[in-house]
Amino acid sequence: MVNFFELIEKRESCRDYDTRPVEKELLIRMVEAARLAPSACNSQPWRFTVVTGEKAGEVAACTQEMGMNKFTSDAPAFIVISEERARLSASIAGKVKDQQYAPIDIGLATAHLCLAATELGLSTCILGWFSEEKLKKLLGKTAGNRIRLVISVGYAGTDSIRPKKRKASEEILCFFE
Ligand SMILES: Cc1cc2nc3c(=O)[nH]c(=O)nc-3n(C[C@H](O)[C@H](O)[C@H](O)COP(=O)(O)O)c2cc1C
Known part of the structure; x- marks a missing residue:
């Protein structure tokens, strides 16, 4: 168990996975951490689809258009994060305040998810480069209305942590006082 600031240092995007499978209970615990994330009006406009086994290879292919994200072929698991319809109060607040709360909420849940993975000894990479169309075809109704992010999950091939750039x-920090 590390403290929170050490956990933040330890989390990094993993692009070199060991092919050993990830225990289902650990994936469930990651999603549990995401479930507890804050959201505008407690709207929780998210859905998490966990993909493992042979289907993982199919998800990997959806993240590799134009030669990108080749490393995902080795990832044994993925969590696809979809945006669900926001609670009415959150969409009204967003319209009144000219803000888009749902993608912010998704980002917060993603941070919980990835930090929880680190705590559990797993590694992740947040993937914004994917074919939403192909993923929707693959996942069907599970995918919901919009797929916002795909998270690759697995055990890292190496132990070393890169310095953060x-x-x-x-x-980035200023005081107005
Ligand atoms: C919204 C979002 C989309 C990203 N998409 C990709 C991606 O498609 N492929 C990839 O290798 N990394 C992707 N990343 C990872 C970033 O490149 C990475 O977080 C950043 O360079 C900082 O490095 P670190 O995560 O190792 O600290 C994405 C990160 C975010 C937050």
């Missing part, structure tokens, strides 16, 4: 805090 990020903007300096002076670039």
Whole structure:
């Protein structure tokens, strides 16, 4: 068990998976962490489709258009995150305030999901590059209205953690006082 800030350091996008399968109970625990994420008006506009086994290869193919994301072929599991219809109060609030809360909510749930995976000894990569059309064809109704993200999940092939490449805090942090 690591502390929260160590967990954040440890989480990184994994593009080198060991092919060993991921235990179903761990995938369920990841989704449980996402389920507890906050959302605008507690709308929870999300759905998580866990894909393992032979179907995982089919999901991988949907993330590889134009030669991208080749590493997903080795990922033993995926969690497809779809956006569900938001609660009426959240959509009204979004319209009044000219904000799109649902994708923000999905992002928060994704952070919970990926950090939980790290805590459980798993590795993930958030994938925004995928064919929504092909995925919808594959998953059918399970996919819901919009697929927002695909998360590859597995055990990392290596233990080492890369240093984080990020903007300096002076670039992104300001105080208005
Ligand atoms: C919305 C979103 C979409 C992303 N799409 C991809 C992707 O399609 N393929 C990929 O290899 N990484 C993808 N990433 C991972 C980012 O490249 C990565 O998070 C970023 O470079 C920081 O590196 P780190 O996650 O290792 O800390 C995506 C990340 C986010 C948040």
